[in-house]
Amino acid sequence: MIWHVARKELTEITRDGRFLWSAFIIIVLLLTSLGVAASRYGEDRALREAATREVRSQWLNQGVKGPHSAAHYGVYAFKPSTPLALFDPGLNDYTGTVTMLEAHKENQASYKPAQDATSLQRFGDLSGAMILQLLIPLLIILLCFGMISGEREEGTLRQLLSVGAKRSDLVWGKAVGVAVTLGLVLVPSVLVGAVLSGLIVGESDPHDMIDFPAKVAVLAGGYLAYLAIFVVVSLTVSIMAKSSRTALTILLGFWILNGLLLPRAAADVSRQLYPTPSALELSQAIRVGRDRGPHPHEPNHPNHIAFREKLLATYKVERIEDLPYGFFGLALEADETHGFKVFDRHVGELNRRYAMQNRFQQAIGVLSPFIAVRSLSSALAGTDVDFANQFAAAGEAYRRNLVKVTNDDLKRNTVGWTTFDAEWRYKAGDDVWKRVPAFDFDAPPLGDILARNWLPIAVLAAWLFGGVVALLSVSRRMKIDV
Amino acid sequence: MITQIMKHEWRLLLRDRLLFIAIPVYALLLAYGVYNGDAWRQFLTTNVAAATATADDNIGKLAEKAERIERGEPYGAYEDPRIPGRFARTMAFEMAVKPPGPTSAIAIGQSDVHPSYLLVQWRAMFNQSNTDEVENPVNLAVGRFDLSFVLIYLYPLLIIALSFNMLSSEREGGTQVLMLSQPVSVGQFVVGKVTVRGLVIIGMAVTLSLLGVMASGAELADGGLWRLGAWGLAIIAYGGFWFGLSVLVNAFAGKSSTNAMVLMGTWLVLVLLAPAVLNLVAKSTYPLPSRIELVQAARRGYDAAKREAPPSAQAGGAAAELASRGGEDVMLAELNTAFKDVIPLEMRGEAAAAPMFKRFDEQRDRQHGLIDRLKYVSPAILAADVMGELADTSTASYRAFSHQVGAYHARWRDHFFDRIMAGPVLGAADIRATPRFNFVPEEDGVVAARVVPGLAALLGFVLAVFAAGFGKLRQYPAAAR
Numbered sequence: 005m006i007w008h009v010a011r012k013e014l015t016e017i018t019r020d021g022r023f024l025w026s027a028f029i030i031i032v033l034l035l036t037s038l039g040v041a042a043s044r045y046g047e048d049r050a051l052r053e054a055a056t057r058e059v060r061s062q063w064l065n066q067g068v069k070g071p072h073s074a075a076h077y078g079v080y081a082f083k084p085s086t087p088l089a090l091f092d093p094g095l096n097d098y099t100g101t102v103t104m105l106e107a108h109k110e111n112q113a114s115y116k117p118a119q120d121a122t123s124l125q126r127f128g129d130l131s132g133a134m135i136l137q138l139l140i141p142l143l144i145i146l147l148c149f150g151m152i153s154g155e156r157e158e159g160t161l162r163q164l165l166s167v168g169a170k171r172s173d174l175v176w177g178k179a180v181g182v183a184v185t186l187g188l189v190l191v192p193s194v195l196v197g198a199v200l201s202g203l204i205v206g207e208s209d210p211h212d213m214i215d216f217p218a219k220v221a222v223l224a225g226g227y228l229a230y231l232a233i234f235v236v237v238s239l240t241v242s243i244m245a246k247s248s249r250t251a252l253t254i255l256l257g258f259w260i261l262n263g264l265l266l267p268r269a270a271a272d273v274s275r276q277l278y279p280t281p282s283a284l285e286l287s288q289a290i291r292v293g294r295d296r297g298p299h300p301h302e303p304n305h306p307n308h309i310a311f312r313e314k315l316l317a318t319y320k321v322e323r324i325e326d327l328p329y330g331f332f333g334l335a336l337e338a339d340e341t342h343g344f345k346v347f348d349r350h351v352g353e354l355n356r357r358y359a360m361q362n363r364f365q366q367a368i369g370v371l372s373p374f375i376a377v378r379s380l381s382s383a384l385a386g387t388d389v390d391f392a393n394q395f396a397a398a399g400e401a402y403r404r405n406l407v408k409v410t411n412d413d414l415k416r417n418t419v420g421w422t423t424f425d426a427e428w429r430y431k432a433g434d435d436v437w438k439r440v441p442a443f444d445f446d447a448p449p450l451g452d453i454l455a456r457n458w459l460p461i462a463v464l465a466a467w468l469f470g471g472v473v474a475l476l477s478v479s480r481r482m483k484i485d486v
Numbered sequence: 487m488i489t490q491i492m493k494h495e496w497r498l499l500l501r502d503r504l505l506f507i508a509i510p511v512y513a514l515l516l517a518y519g520v521y522n523g524d525a526w527r528q529f530l531t532t533n534v535a536a537a538t539a540t541a542d543d544n545i546g547k548l549a550e551k552a553e554r555i556e557r558g559e560p561y562g563a564y565e566d567p568r569i570p571g572r573f574a575r576t577m578a579f580e581m582a583v584k585p586p587g588p589t590s591a592i593a594i595g596q597s598d599v600h601p602s603y604l605l606v607q608w609r610a611m612f613n614q615s616n617t618d619e620v621e622n623p624v625n626l627a628v629g630r631f632d633l634s635f636v637l638i639y640l641y642p643l644l645i646i647a648l649s650f651n652m653l654s655s656e657r658e659g660g661t662q663v664l665m666l667s668q669p670v671s672v673g674q675f676v677v678g679k680v681t682v683r684g685l686v687i688i689g690m691a692v693t694l695s696l697l698g699v700m701a702s703g704a705e706l707a708d709g710g711l712w713r714l715g716a717w718g719l720a721i722i723a724y725g726g727f728w729f730g731l732s733v734l735v736n737a738f739a740g741k742s743s744t745n746a747m748v749l750m751g752t753w754l755v756l757v758l759l760a761p762a763v764l765n766l767v768a769k770s771t772y773p774l775p776s777r778i779e780l781v782q783a784a785r786r787g788y789d790a791a792k793r794e795a796p797p798s799a800q801a802g803g804a805a806a807e808l809a810s811r812g813g814e815d816v817m818l819a820e821l822n823t824a825f826k827d828v829i830p831l832e833m834r835g836e837a838a839a840a841p842m843f844k845r846f847d848e849q850r851d852r853q854h855g856l857i858d859r860l861k862y863v864s865p866a867i868l869a870a871d872v873m874g875e876l877a878d879t880s881t882a883s884y885r886a887f888s889h890q891v892g893a894y895h896a897r898w899r900d901h902f903f904d905r906i907m908a909g910p911v912l913g914a915a916d917i918r919a920t921p922r923f924n925f926v927p928e929e930d931g932v933v934a935a936r937v938v939p940g941l942a943a944l945l946g947f948v949l950a951v952f953a954a955g956f957g958k959l960r961q962y963p964a965a966a967r
Contacts, residue, residue: 047773120777123857272625288540
């Protein structure tokens with residue numbers, strides 16, 4: 005029986021010109037957005053790879069110079085993205101893309117693409133994710149809102165039940181009909197889009213492809229659940245509402261709350277609950293903290309003198325030239341170690357606040373599956389805050405190793421040198437630069453992503469489960485006449 | 487007759503349950519939007535004051551340091567602010583600030599992605615440390631819950647909810663025939679309905695938000711008044727457009743549910759899809775060179791300049807040594823020599839990278855120019871654009887700020903270049919006389935020139951939909967369903 009109803013719905017929907025047009029528009033938008041994103045992704049990746057190679061060769065071929073001045077010359081790290089980012093650009097326009105890794109400073113990634121974009125950027129991106137998160141649910145609502153209430157208003161519901169159809173079969177038949185119709189539209193276009201963008205993008209860096217097929221599978225599962233939620237919720241409302249008009253009003257209200265109002269309100273409330281310092285406050289706090297360090301470049305600074313005296317006392321020598329390690333290297337090392345603590349405290353606190361804001365917003369996902377699917381999707385696509393933070397952390401770890409290598413070289417090779425000589429006369433070469441490995445960054449594996457995103461997954465599962473239970477229960481008590 | 491219809495409509499509205507929920511929620515959202523915009527304005531005001539204070543404080547401290555050195559206190563080579571190269575290149579800095587405009591509470595606009603102050607010193611602006619405001623990227627991507635969000639997205643939805651069935655419901659209820667048997671035309675009937683609803687919805691939007699923004703301390707004197715006026719007009723025009731569209735859709739005498747779907751679909755296309763599609767068009771028509779290329783161009787330029795004429799690095803080192811021995815006069819001369827090498831070298835490097843930066847700027851101007859021409863396709867884009875301009879939080883407003891900072895940066899260099907090259911040390915008085923940045927708000931005329939076309943186009947949209955709507959109403963089938 006379910007199949008009969010489903011087939012009838014499929015025929016009816018696909019005969020409707022309005023549906024065909026909307027489906028056509030959605031397919032065109034989906035393919036265009038994927039195609040444009042894919043070509044852009046390919047170019048960006050080629051550029052990023054070339055730049056990474058160039059930065060590496062600049063580092064290796066910087067010639068003979070002081071190790072500390074090499075650490076100041078530094079290295080640029082470029083934020084990579086996985087091919088799934090072309091489906092869900094997520095926060096990519098709002099996170100910095102280039103980080104300068106150099107001595108003394110933990111720089112924040114610069115150049116958010118949104119800063120260069122027009123104000124239209126703020127209306128949102130046209131992407132595969134936006135289409136699946138906002139447009140398809142609206143299409144589902146428009147398909148489903150009158151499915152039961154409409155039959156009731158036309159009087160055909162009683163007829164249907166009189167020929168022996170069970171209420172639940174009728175309802176599930178309609179659900180299956182909608183699902184099959186959407187599947188016929190979406191599955192081929194997503195597949196075509198995927199193959200097309202795969203061809204445009206070409207072979208990707210294995211670092212970006214970690215657990216790729218599994219991530220795609222989870223992503224597909226997440227969207228399937230999200231769209232299924234809209235089918236069951238729409239049908240439930242269609243059964244319960246007094247009229248089709250009421251059903252449509254309620255469902256549109258839900259759509260607006262889900263995708264428009266709650267995400268902004270949740271972001272806003274999370275910001276007020278867990279405020280972050282201003283950029284100025286943050287940089288000042290870091291400066292004040294860093295200022296307590298040994299000031300390796302300023303021999304007359306009280307901190308520098310104190311550090312020197314302490315070191316001389318520890319090693320029981322009179323002059324820094326008699327220390328077992330180069331003094332300038334030791335001072336730089338102590339300064340960096342002190343700096344690491346300062347950065348860890350302030351940047352760490354900031355990231356904790358972001359994490360609390362995000363967790364709060366994910367919890368609001370209980371009211372808005374959009375927030376849940378958005379979190380999950382951007383996490384899998386590598387376009388969420390965690391990805392950006394992990395990239396920043398990898399950059400910082402790399403920077404710490406870089407300054408360690410250069411400072412170690414100074415410590416070892418300037419024993420008995422004055423500070424001045426160690427800073428200005430001592431030179432190192434390729435062999436030291438080679439000790440710093442090339443920067444690379446691995447996209448987080450699926451396991452990490454799932455562990456961080458159990459809340460959105462649970463929210464989606466709960467919505468789906470709750471929706472199915474609600475639909476089962478209202479379909480049993482369905483009113484037959486207006 | 488129209489007054490009678492209006493009275494009748496008013497009574498009907500008062501009995502509408504939807505309205506009893508929708509109106510308070512709507513009022514609350516408007517108030518919340520104002521509150522948020524105002525909170526952000528206050529943050530920016532304190533923030534730019536604090537930034538300026540840091541620069542003041544730093545320059546003051548450097549001047550005091552110079553005085554102490556002049557009095558003969560011991561110091562290290564890296565601590566001497568009197569060396570012009572060191573002073574202008576690393577020790578001193580200005581915080582070039584963009585204070586919020588008089589009516590900035592209207593729309594947060596682009597003010598959350600652009601920093602409200604930029605650090606200026608000798609270094610090229612591109613290489614300057616970033617002063618981006620600290621903000622969770624999730625929140626940036628979602629956007630702020632400000633007045634412009636409520637007005638651009640939600641206000642049309644409320645208008646649609648209250649007007650999609652203004653004719654169709656009476657038609658479906660069978661009361662329309664009765665109504666039209668009176669000496670009244672469908673047109674008059676619609677005028678009455680739209681006026682009552684418009685007065686409530688548009689009136690609330692205008693009064694609540696104007697009162698809110700004024701209460702939040704908008705400065706009416708500095709161009710605030712005409713901005714608020716223009717803004718009120720924009721709210722009326724944007725709301726008018728959606729009412730007009732509803733009249734047009736109702737004039738086709740379709741079912742209520744069809745009307746709702748058509749209006750929602752139009753909302754979706756104009757408010758969500760058109761901006762996203764245009765953004766995609768602009769980005770792919772004039773793709774920006776990647777920032778990565780700029781970073782690399784700057785570095786390549788510097789490396790090339792260095793290869794051509796390596797600096798006498800020894801000079802700086804010798805100075806440090808001499809300083810540690812207390813040979814002060816020699817040190818000053820030597821460090822100055824180092825900067826005489828380094829500064830021109832950096833400038834040659836910048837000159838080598840300049841074409842790339844120029845291409846980037848030109849391409850960005852082309853992209854923004856294209857959007858400026860294409861924005862006329864959607865009243866939502868126009869309204870957002872007008873609001874951003876009136877709040878001084880538009881992209882153009884930040885571009886203007888950035889130009890001012892660029893000019894100031896050039897002035898900073900001009901001011902110090904001769905001193906660096908000629909080599910005399912700076913005195914405490916010179917340090918105190920460091921040129922400072924003064925933000926000059928854009929002329930009212932300049933802002934108005936960006937606002938007027940958008941506002942005029944919005945009004946054009948209103949006229950067009952109402953004309954089409956009332957034109958279609960003449961053929962309205964008066965018979966019952």
